[in-house]
Amino acid sequence: MTTLTTLTTERLTMQQLTAEDWPLFLRLYQDPLVTEFMTDKASEEEIYQLFTSRLPTWNKHASHWLCLVIREKSTGAAVGLTGLLAGWSPFQQAEVGFLLLPEFQRRGYGGESLHAVCDFALGECGFHRLNAAVTEGNVASRRTLEKCGFQLEGTLRESYQLGGIWRNDWVFGRLAGE
Structure with missing residues (x-):
């Protein structure tokens, strides 16, 4: 059964969320610049309930998010979270996502960490398809x-409500071998 310890890239390390990462998680979910296209306040x-749901040990058959803390190798600073939600058996699919603190955005960390997550999901985990949904207007996440x-x-019309307003979602997919 595939489990994860650490993913690494040229500039980053990613390790599963632990109880010590609560301050980072809370900061991300309370920052309106991070959550603007994601969730209401x-x-x-x-937020703590979301946090604790991501703490159990993960394997590719788990029904909870693999939540990885992204850290700069050079400084050890926590820059955000990335991960995937698997368990779409028997269809071999997973959903991916990422969040970065505002001061670490526009440095390529989102893409660098997402590449590592995709390589892990499609390679070691053997998923066939990865999915992502982005609220329409979140151009930075779309580009990443x-x-x-x-x-x-495609676009899912009025599929997500933020601030009492129905918003469209852009739906993205990536297949193994692409």
């Missing part, structure tokens, strides 16, 4: 996905 208790080989497959 949540209470600290609601496209740079990582994802193709826009």
